[in-house]
Amino acid sequence: xxxxxxxxxxxxxxxxGIGKENFWDVLFKGKTGFKEITLFDTSALNVxxxxxxxxxxxxxxLGKKGLRTLDRSTRLINSAAKLAIEDANLQITExxxxxxxxxxxxxxxxxxxxxxxxxxGLIEGPKYVNPSHFPNTVINSPASQVSIRFTIKGFNTTxxxxxxxxxxxxxxxxxxxxxxxxxxxxxxxxEELCEETFLGFHNLGCLSGxxxxxxxxxxFDARRNGVILSEGAAVLILEDEEHALRxxxxxxxxxxxxxxxxxxxxxxxxxxxxxxxxxxxxxxVDGKGLRNAITLALQDAxxxxxxxxxxxxxxxxxxxxxxxxxxVIKEVFGNHAYNIPVSSIKSxxxxxxxxxxALAIVAAIGxxxxxxxxxxxxxxxxxxxxxxxYVPNTARQKHINNVLIISSDxxxxxAAIILGKHDA
Amino acid sequence: MLNNHxxxxxxxxxxxxxGIGWEEFWDNLLKGKxxxxxxxSFDTTNHITHNGGEVKxxxxxEFIPEEKxxxxxxxSQLAFAAAKLAIEDAYLSQENYPSPLxxxxxxGARGRVGICIGTTTGSIxxxxxxxxxxxxNKEIGKELISQLPPHTTPSTIAREFDLxxxxxxxxxxxxxxxxxxxxxxxxxxxxxxxxxxxGGSDPFSRISFTGFNQFSVSAPEKCQPFDKNRKGMMVAxxxxxxxxxxxxxxxxxxxxxxxxxxxxxxxxDAEHMTQPSVDGISECMIKAMREAKIETExxxxxxxxxxxxxxxxxxxxxAIKEVFGPLYKKMPVSSIKSxxxxxxxAASALxxxxxxxxxxxxIIPPTINYETPDPECDIDCVPNKSxxxxxxxxLNNSYAFGGNNACLVVKxxxx
Numbered sequence: 058x059x060x061x062x063x064x065x066x067x068x069x070x071x072x073x074g075i076g077k078e079n080f081w082d083v084l085f086k087g088k089t090g091f092k093e094i095t096l097f098d099t100s101a102l103n104v105x106x107x108x109x110x111x112x113x114x115x116x117x118x119l120g121k122k123g124l125r126t127l128d129r130s131t132r133l134i135n136s137a138a139k140l141a142i143e144d145a146n147l148q149i150t151e152x153x154x155x156x157x158x159x160x161x162x163x164x165x166x167x168x169x170x171x172x173x174x175x176x177x178g179l180i181e182g183p184k185y186v187n188p189s190h191f192p193n194t195v196i197n198s199p200a201s202q203v204s205i206r207f208t209i210k211g212f213n214t215t216x217x218x219x220x221x222x223x224x225x226x227x228x229x230x231x232x233x234x235x236x237x238x239x240x241x242x243x244x245x246x247x248e249e250l251c252e253e254t255f256l257g258f259h260n261l262g263c264l265s266g267x268x269x270x271x272x273x274x275x276x277f278d279a280r281r282n283g284v285i286l287s288e289g290a291a292v293l294i295l296e297d298e299e300h301a302l303r304x305x306x307x308x309x310x311x312x313x314x315x316x317x318x319x320x321x322x323x324x325x326x327x328x329x330x331x332x333x334x335x336x337x338x339x340x341x342v343d344g345k346g347l348r349n350a351i352t353l354a355l356q357d358a359x360x361x362x363x364x365x366x367x368x369x370x371x372x373x374x375x376x377x378x379x380x381x382x383x384x385v386i387k388e389v390f391g392n393h394a395y396n397i398p399v400s401s402i403k404s405x406x407x408x409x410x411x412x413x414x415a416l417a418i419v420a421a422i423g424x425x426x427x428x429x430x431x432x433x434x435x436x437x438x439x440x441x442x443x444x445x446x447y448v449p450n451t452a453r454q455k456h457i458n459n460v461l462i463i464s465s466d467x468x469x470x471x472a473a474i475i476l477g478k479h480d481a
Numbered sequence: 482m483l484n485n486h487x488x489x490x491x492x493x494x495x496x497x498x499x500g501i502g503w504e505e506f507w508d509n510l511l512k513g514k515x516x517x518x519x520x521x522s523f524d525t526t527n528h529i530t531h532n533g534g535e536v537k538x539x540x541x542x543e544f545i546p547e548e549k550x551x552x553x554x555x556x557s558q559l560a561f562a563a564a565k566l567a568i569e570d571a572y573l574s575q576e577n578y579p580s581p582l583x584x585x586x587x588x589g590a591r592g593r594v595g596i597c598i599g600t601t602t603g604s605i606x607x608x609x610x611x612x613x614x615x616x617x618n619k620e621i622g623k624e625l626i627s628q629l630p631p632h633t634t635p636s637t638i639a640r641e642f643d644l645x646x647x648x649x650x651x652x653x654x655x656x657x658x659x660x661x662x663x664x665x666x667x668x669x670x671x672x673x674x675x676x677x678x679x680g681g682s683d684p685f686s687r688i689s690f691t692g693f694n695q696f697s698v699s700a701p702e703k704c705q706p707f708d709k710n711r712k713g714m715m716v717a718x719x720x721x722x723x724x725x726x727x728x729x730x731x732x733x734x735x736x737x738x739x740x741x742x743x744x745x746x747x748x749x750d751a752e753h754m755t756q757p758s759v760d761g762i763s764e765c766m767i768k769a770m771r772e773a774k775i776e777t778e779x780x781x782x783x784x785x786x787x788x789x790x791x792x793x794x795x796x797x798x799x800a801i802k803e804v805f806g807p808l809y810k811k812m813p814v815s816s817i818k819s820x821x822x823x824x825x826x827a828a829s830a831l832x833x834x835x836x837x838x839x840x841x842x843x844i845i846p847p848t849i850n851y852e853t854p855d856p857e858c859d860i861d862c863v864p865n866k867s868x869x870x871x872x873x874x875x876l877n878n879s880y881a882f883g884g885n886n887a888c889l890v891v892k893x894x895x896x
Contacts, residue, residue: 154751155764163652164630171605175612175688183528183691191692192754192882195601196631196652201883204751210761212747213885214660217603217631217652225649232667238747238768253608257626317673319595319639319648349645353673468636470648 066145066294072108081423108287108407130166133290161200162222162246169251224414224472250288276372287407291415316353320346492571492724494563498534534717534822559720560682595646599657601825603631654881658830682720683825706787706816709855717822721830744773750884762800787816829879
């Protein structure tokens with residue numbers, strides 16, 4: 058007997074709002090979360106804008122106890138977990154703790170902690186490094202702290218697959234429910250905004266505004282020239298459908314299918330093929346991996362392309378990704394591609410890297426619940442190569458039964474998840 | 482989703498402090514050779530201890546196309562080399578083999594071959610190199626920055642061998658290898674892949690070395706798991722990669738079969754970031770056995786996490802006692818970390834390889850450096866000498882920071 062996986066709770070912290078209702082309200086209004094960075098000094102850099110969560114007070118969510126040694130990623134994901142558990146009205150008890158798990162996507166969530174720990178050793182000498190910071194140097198520390206704080210004992214997994222990490226974490230969590238290893242999983246993703254990650258994207262030339270121009274996040278628009286980096290954390294309560302019904306939980310959506318496929322096409326044109334790194338824009342990806350991932354997700358969900366009512370895109374305002382995504386949607390959906398609204402919430406929340414997929418899932422649930430397709434904002438100039446319906450600038454009413462959410466990573470990873478309306 | 486598809490191990494690739502290639506690794510495991518030596522990766526003058534388990538004689542150019550070497554961090558280099566050895570060992574692509582499984586080639590290939598890698602620190606050496614350059618006011622090149630994401634490891638390997646299938650990177654610290662192998666097993670069982678290249682890798686890291694020293698859990702000279710006078714663990718590096726394959730395909734192409742994977746279990750202590758828990762470890766072993774549909778009396782060998790720290794070994798032994806009851810005294814439990822040191826995310830993958838070879842050959846590798854019994858660790862730790870012993874089923878234990886526990890069940894392959 059196959060188990061169905063549903064979503065019964067949401068916790069989210071993003072640059073445009075904390076909590077699902079705030080997040081949805083701002084998305085439907087088409088507002089952006091970009092502002093001057095306050096977390097670190099950017100005076101020596103060309104870009105000073107990001108999607109920072111400026112009003113984040115961890116004490117308000119987690120209290121003072123046990124907070125001192127937790128880094129920002131850990132505080133964000135724990136706060137998201139708390140909101141999600143409350144939203145799902147979930148009681149984690151001694152009895153069900155062993156059938157509850159945690160699955161989090163993050164890639165650079167601990168980068169700042171790791172770098173600082175090393176720098177302390179270099180500057181002060183290795184014998185003077187504070188050992189209490191060492192546990193923060195493992196990449197699974199944010200997820201593990203969620204298990205510790207909320208006493209979740211079933212399993213605890215961290216997946217680091219770049220842009221795809223939180224979609225991968227959600228599909229992994231769904232697998233664990235289907236395999237009877239858990240009834241409930243807290244699944245999602247987190248990335249903090251820190252100087253190391255920002256400097257990395259900056260020095261690779263991936264950030265819009267790197268050339269001294271005004272930073273601009275405008276997915277699919279002809280003017281797009283790079284990402285605006287952001288931070289975020291989102292946790293979804295994934296649950297076996299029967300389990301959710303039994304405890305009278307309110308079911309927000311079901312996970313209908315997912316696919317994961319790698320795109321090995323970069324070797325021919327990419328830095329790793331030719332030697333010498335020339336920037337992420339040089340990755341020429343033909344889209345085979347993304348095409349496979351979407352096709353596998355449709356098969357897994359037993360849906361046809363025409364059943365998809367809305368596509369939440371991975372497009373992050375870079376030349377290559379937005380165009381590749383457009384091409385792949387056309388290949389998979391044929392003429393129907395022009396009838397499906399395709400939008401990128403990154404136009405509002407920015408590129409939150411490994412958290413982006415989880416943020417997109419939260420957005421898609423809001424779109425299904427309210428019957429509104431989210432806009433792609435900052436859209437003014439049409440790119441002839443990107444000619445789909447991107448829902449420019451204004452949200453639109455539409456009944457949505459099935460949403461396709463996609464993530465594509467420049468290193469070749471691709472993930473796709475299809476969410477459906479429960480009992481649709 | 483659950484079905485009867487069986488998953489077997491058809492290729493092994495090892496890069497370790499005691500040998501490159503599984504043959505040398507296995508030979509040295511059985512001889513009880515130690516891979517511990519003075520650290521050369523960085524200057525340890527200002528550190529408390531000076532020994533570690535570095536991989537000696539690793540020449541990346543023997544495995545990796547030259548133009549790519551400088552673009553790969555050490556973790557990726559080690560994993561790349563181990564993956565190449567494993568793929569060759571499984572005859573996945575050799576033309577001279579009677580019926581190799583052709584790796585997916587080019588456009589339209591079915592994505593039936595995927596990769597799952599586990600790591601603790603992943604690209605940590607790139608972070609260290611960047612810090613060195615920041616401290617000395619040197620420019621940070623794009624090549625270095627592009628090595629930062631941990632998933633450069635599976636993506637580089639997938640690109641080199643044209644693997645279109647699922648591609649995952651597990652950052653679940655020192656249990657990561659088992660997580661990756663476990664999920665690879667899931668992907669094949671659920672028919673989302675036919676073959677998964679699975680394992681773990683970690684480089685020798687200054688950050689880990691500093692951290693474990695500051696935690697006062699690093700042994701100064703040697704690693705002595707289960708010994709009363711054990712002084713701690715030994716930071717090491719390495720990569721272990723296994724080729725996991727759907728049984729029917731392995732049989733069809735007449736692949737070498739080392740062993741079968743019959744289940745695994747995960748658990749989380751949910752207590753403390755660094756202190757292991759008897760309950761968490763016990764639960765993990767119980768779940769693994771339940772999934773593999775075996776009982777405690779079916780287990781012939783436990784490949785211990787056995788780091789050599791006071792608290793790990795004592796806790797692990799207590800958990801084994803709790804799960805195995807009166808059987809525990811007869812159960813051979815050895816720690817190959819006594820020889821390898823602790824190669825972090827690669828540890829459980831290398832230990833899974835040792836389990837595969839133990840069930841294939843009915844020999845158990847020893848716990849070396851064992852001198853004085855500890856009443857709190859009164860297990861049979863296969864002291865100092867390998868042992869001929871029928872091994873039909875081996876459990877591979879691994880625990881990690883964050884209380885992330887994983888236990889894999891490796892079984893003798895019988896058709």
